[in-house]
Amino acid sequence: MIISTGTASGKSLAYLTPAIASCLDGGTVLYLTPTKALAADQLRGIRDLRITQVRAACFDGDTPYEERTWVRKHANYILTNPDMLHRGILPRHAQWSAFFRRLSLVVVDECHGYRGVFGSHVAQILRRLRRVCARYGTQPTFLLASATASEPGTFARRLTGLEMAEVTTDASPKGSTTVALWEPPLTELRGEGGAPVRRTATAEAADLLADLVLADVRTLAFVRSRRGAETVALTARAKLADVAFSLSTHPSTVTLHPNPASSAATHPNSGLAPSDQPDDGDPLSDPSGAAEASANQLGAGSSESDHPHSGLADFGESGAGEPHSGEREPLVEVGEPLSGVGGAASPQGEAGSAWALPEGSDLPDKVAAYRAGYLAEDRRVLEKALRSGTLMGLATTNALELGVDVSGLDAVLIAGWPGTRASLWQQAGRAGRDGQDALAVLIARDDPLDTYLVHHPEALFGQPVEAIVLDPDNPYVLGPHLCAAAAEIPLTEDDLPTFGNAAAAVLDTLVTDGLLRRRPAGWFWTRRERATDLADIRGGGGAPIQVVESSTGRLLGSVDEPSAHTMVHTGAVYIHQGETFLVELLDLEAGVALVSSAQPDYSTFARDITDISVLSTLRSHALGPGTLHFGEVEVTRQVVSYLKRRLQSGETLGDEPLDLPPRTLRTRAVWWTLPASEVAALAEDGFDLGGAAHAAEHAAIGLLPLFATCDRWDIGGVSTELHADTGLLTVFVYDGHEGGAGFAERGYARATDWLTATRQAIASCECERGCPSCIQSPKCGNGNEPLDKRGALRLLATLLDP
Numbered sequence: 115m116i117i118s119t120g121t122a123s124g125k126s127l128a129y130l131t132p133a134i135a136s137c138l139d140g141g142t143v144l145y146l147t148p149t150k151a152l153a154a155d156q157l158r159g160i161r162d163l164r165i166t167q168v169r170a171a172c173f174d175g176d177t178p179y180e181e182r183t184w185v186r187k188h189a190n191y192i193l194t195n196p197d198m199l200h201r202g203i204l205p206r207h208a209q210w211s212a213f214f215r216r217l218s219l220v221v222v223d224e225c226h227g228y229r230g231v232f233g234s235h236v237a238q239i240l241r242r243l244r245r246v247c248a249r250y251g252t253q254p255t256f257l258l259a260s261a262t263a264s265e266p267g268t269f270a271r272r273l274t275g276l277e278m279a280e281v282t283t284d285a286s287p288k289g290s291t292t293v294a295l296w297e298p299p300l301t302e303l304r305g306e307g308g309a310p311v312r313r314t315a316t317a318e319a320a321d322l323l324a325d326l327v328l329a330d331v332r333t334l335a336f337v338r339s340r341r342g343a344e345t346v347a348l349t350a351r352a353k354l355a356d357v358a359f360s361l362s363t364h365p366s367t368v369t370l371h372p373n374p375a376s377s378a379a380t381h382p383n384s385g386l387a388p389s390d391q392p393d394d395g396d397p398l399s400d401p402s403g404a405a406e407a408s409a410n411q412l413g414a415g416s417s418e419s420d421h422p423h424s425g426l427a428d429f430g431e432s433g434a435g436e437p438h439s440g441e442r443e444p445l446v447e448v449g450e451p452l453s454g455v456g457g458a459a460s461p462q463g464e465a466g467s468a469w470a471l472p473e474g475s476d477l478p479d480k481v482a483a484y485r486a487g488y489l490a491e492d493r494r495v496l497e498k499a500l501r502s503g504t505l506m507g508l509a510t511t512n513a514l515e516l517g518v519d520v521s522g523l524d525a526v527l528i529a530g531w532p533g534t535r536a537s538l539w540q541q542a543g544r545a546g547r548d549g550q551d552a553l554a555v556l557i558a559r560d561d562p563l564d565t566y567l568v569h570h571p572e573a574l575f576g577q578p579v580e581a582i583v584l585d586p587d588n589p590y591v592l593g594p595h596l597c598a599a600a601a602e603i604p605l606t607e608d609d610l611p612t613f614g615n616a617a618a619a620v621l622d623t624l625v626t627d628g629l630l631r632r633r634p635a636g637w638f639w640t641r642r643e644r645a646t647d648l649a650d651i652r653g654g655g656g657a658p659i660q661v662v663e664s665s666t667g668r669l670l671g672s673v674d675e676p677s678a679h680t681m682v683h684t685g686a687v688y689i690h691q692g693e694t695f696l697v698e699l700l701d702l703e704a705g706v707a708l709v710s711s712a713q714p715d716y717s718t719f720a721r722d723i724t725d726i727s728v729l730s731t732l733r734s735h736a737l738g739p740g741t742l743h744f745g746e747v748e749v750t751r752q753v754v755s756y757l758k759r760r761l762q763s764g765e766t767l768g769d770e771p772l773d774l775p776p777r778t779l780r781t782r783a784v785w786w787t788l789p790a791s792e793v794a795a796l797a798e799d800g801f802d803l804g805g806a807a808h809a810a811e812h813a814a815i816g817l818l819p820l821f822a823t824c825d826r827w828d829i830g831g832v833s834t835e836l837h838a839d840t841g842l843l844t845v846f847v848y849d850g851h852e853g854g855a856g857f858a859e860r861g862y863a864r865a866t867d868w869l870t871a872t873r874q875a876i877a878s879c880e881c882e883r884g885c886p887s888c889i890q891s892p893k894c895g896n897g898n899e900p901l902d903k904r905g906a907l908r909l910l911a912t913l914l915d916p
């Protein structure tokens with residue numbers, strides 16, 4: 115069964131009840147979640163119930179080795195993640211035989227996270243799990259919990275390979291959420307090619323976070339990158355430190371926002387966009403209750419809401435002075451600063467979120483950053499502080515989106531489009547638990563899709579959420595799992611239906627490639643290495659890179675290998691817990707990035723160059739006078755340089771070369787070509803052909819995520835005035851995953867809508883010759899040269915001409 119309802123609708127209770135009943139009946143339960151943090155949270159909840167017959171334990175990368183044997187032998191409620199199931203539990207199923215023999219229930223929580231390539235891997239891991247269970251004579255019930263999605267039953271069938279019932283009615287009480295769409299203003303600064311620079315989403319988010327914390331509004335800020343989250347926390351803390359200082363000198367004259375442009379009341383483009391959609395009780399169109407909005411409650415949940423003016427941007431005259439200390443409990447000691455990491459919440463902090471002015475010297479400590487890459491103990495400290503109210507503001511990557519139980523939030527800031535409407539409502543749904551009203555603000559980044567969305571609220575409200583896309587039959591995914599399955603228990607003909615229609619053909623290839631051996635009894639894994647090493651389920655590839663402080667040898671964290679090229683290349687700015695580091699050296703062979711503490715006033719963006727060749731064309735049809743294709747391609751990508759941008763302003767400071775090896779992948783692409791006659795007409799009218807194609811490519815990459823469930827960094831593009839394989843002006847957009855992930859295919863299927871939106875996004879940007887909100891790309895390996903904005907509009911108009 116799959117339960118697919120909004121945030122905080124009681125899904126946990128719906129699976130916890132049968133899970134505990136299973137334990138009481140002598141069975142065992144396997145609970146799967148995408149993140150360790152969520153498993154830890156669930157464990158806490160189960161232990162709080164104090165049911166002695168339920169022996170719950172986490173079994174994941176954080177579990178100490180000396181505890182693992184105890185967990186295997188004695189626990190009857192195991193909380194783990196797909197990675198550990200894949201690498202640690204299934205390959206050693208014999209050691210878990212007692213557990214598997216009694217396994218009656220498998221809970222797959224937050225399963226909407228299992229999409230794209232990662233989801234396809236998880237689908238195969240669940241098939242391996244079912245097969246191992248069958249070996250021990252059990253057929254456990256699968257109970258899936260998901261955020262709202264379109265067609266959850268279909269998704270659940272693809273994920274588990276089983277027939278699934280669906281539960282989608284959400285009757286939980288919901289307050290109303292005010293949703294604001296917020297476009298930061300253009301600044302006087304000039305970026306690449308003289309383009310105007312918009313105020314950054316992180317700068318706006320940091321201002322809003324500081325404002326909200328000051329107003330005692332418990333706020334979560336979602337930021338796309340871990341680096342961005344840390345910048346937001348750092349900036350908000352600095353602002354709060356200024357406030358604390360001002361309060362200590364001039365207690366009643368603090369104005370946090372010198373810049374009126376970021377106020378909701380005066381900003382022309384950040385108009386509030388309440389939903390026009392009534393609550394019709396249809397969970398598909400109203401995923402979390404977040405769409406039910408009222409426009410005049412910006413101060414939701416805070417004592418500032420009775421201010422006559424918009425409480426968001428201006429707490430100056432009346433907000434931050436004595437009335438606070440009168441209304442609130444006395445100042446409590448909130449422990450050491452969290453940036454010191456050791457700063458566990460003090461016991462008094464558990465008493466509530468009390469703080470008082472004017473001695474607000476600990477104000478900055480009410481804000482911190484959270485991300486998945488932190489070491490376990492760092493994560494626990496932050497989670498605990500937020501629950502206790504010691505923390506009022508937390509900036510996070512979407513690590514928290516995957517269900518860590520943070521209750522009682524009043525506001526959510528979303529810095530940059532999170533990729534899907536489902537994610538947007540999921541994140542917005544974090545605010546306003548227990549039926550309270552709440553605030554959610556989507557802050558646009560300097561990006562064509564974000565620009566499009568804040569100008570087209572109809573693309574967000576009144577639209578169904580996306581279906582969850584995955585493709586378990588992708589041979590690049592299926593192959594490694596067939597090897598892992600054969601290593602667990604040799605495969606027989608009877609197993610083929612479990613692994614789907616593509617299994618037989620893929621097995622033949624594995625035998626030909628010498629990975630499996632065919633014997634009369636079936637298919638065998640006979641190699642010495644571990645079969646599970648073939649499947650890199652999070653799509654990374656290679657061992658993670660350790661980030662080490664060179665002066666002390668301290669391990670700060672780890673980064674997966676492909677991300678290392680873009681995140682910790684030599685010269686990169688790397689931020690850990692609000693501390694800023696410069697990468698002195700990335701040594702890929704040693705698997706280490708050496709960093710040192712530094713205070714640069716810029717951030718860095720890796721840029722890559724790409725070559726593409728067509729391997730085969732699978733489908734094509736006419737598109738205006740041109741042709742649209744879908745097929746297989748080989749892509750060679752190399753990070754070649756990095757761009758430096760001033761931290762707060764976004765101003766470009768320079769482009770530094772890098773020497774990193776290229777990475778090759780075989781994948782799928784959608785591409786369009788324009789015949790020579792049309793190209794000649796464009797040239798005659800004085801357009802820069804290469805610049806027009808390049809600009810259209812950048813914007814098209816930016817908009818595809820609206821039509822395929824992916825993000826901008828999952829896809830790439832190449833454009834050229836004359837491509838060797840097509841002999842024509844060609845623009846390619848490809849899946850950034852080995853074997854493809856279905857994104858380019860969606861682009862092919864929705865090409866007219868996609869390119870129409872691309873054209874509208876370019877046209878609606880008020881810049882003259884192109885900027886990061888329309889046709890510039892931060893990861894362009896050619897330094898955004900050449901680009902022709904008017905040429906791109908004309909090119910797209912030509913293609914879309916019926």
Ligand SMILES: [Zn+2]
Pocket residue numbers: 879880881882884885886887888889
């Ligand atoms: Zn622009």
Ligand SMILES: [Zn+2]
Pocket residue numbers: 808812891893894895896898
């Ligand atoms: Zn480019």
